[in-house]
């Protein structure tokens with residue numbers, strides 16, 4: 001069947017990802033792919049258009065090799081102007097997990113930005129100024145859009161009564177071998193202070209330095225809700241990871257794009273955990289983690305009705321204060 005072609009104004013959801021493997025996972029979540037639209041010559045994004053449930057979704061990936069907050073901000077800005085009726089964004093991809101006594105995070109789990117302990121859901125941990133008394137963080141990032149936080153509440157209630165659709169949506173990754181959990185390898189967490197012994201794998205790292213954790217009874221991904229730390233450098237040190245986490249009252253995940261989006265492209269941040277943000281990190285779990293994050297995103301869209309979305313302000317109205325409401 002030929003692909004349908006819609007109008008720019010038909011799209012209300014913007015989905016941003018950083019890596020090709022994340023774009024691949026996003027595309028597999030589409031119920032229908034739409035034909036391309038003509039492109040503004042000044043717009044360097046490449047869009048994938050389609051439908052997920054009731055929602056028409058625009059997907060854009062950051063340019064190859066250009067991840068990070070600045071690149072994310074540029075892509076989101078161009079998307080906003082190309083699709084003026086987008087009402088909220090979704091930043092979906094992989095991230096480094098922060099396991100703790102409070103959060104038993106495993107590889108392949110999903111972390112979702114949600115306000116926690118006075119923080120809005122995403123914190124920019126490396127932004128601020130050097131002062132005589134030390135580094136002082138400045139700036140505040142906005143919370144995710146309320147309609148998406150309501151969606152989270154609905155999903156969490158579904159999780160309590162065992163009617164989550166996550167595994168159903170995960171199966172949409174189908175037979176693509178890249179996304180198979182079995183191909184990801186073992187899930188080993190090392191003691192915070194134990195540094196990687198060197199080499200491309202943890203083959204030389206001391207088995208006795210691994211944290212003893214009970215394997216999960218089933219292999220299903222668990223979703224964690226709370227603070228995501230965003231910064232411009234890769235977090236790859238266990239001690240620094242835990243220090244930053246404690247400074248923010250508990251961080252669940254580190255990533256490198258969301259801080260460039262929250263104030264100009266209101267979005268929910270959804271990260272599949274592919275490593276533990278320490279010196280042992282490798283890329284083995286990236287595909288599966290990209291898949292669980294994309295599957296959870298589809299679940300979010302499945303609980304948020306399109307009619308409700310059409311009644312909230314567009315991102316432009318939200319940012320520029322043109323909500324149409326009179327006080």
Ligand SMILES: [Zn+2]
Pocket residue numbers: 195196197198201202203205279280
């Ligand atoms: Zn190692």
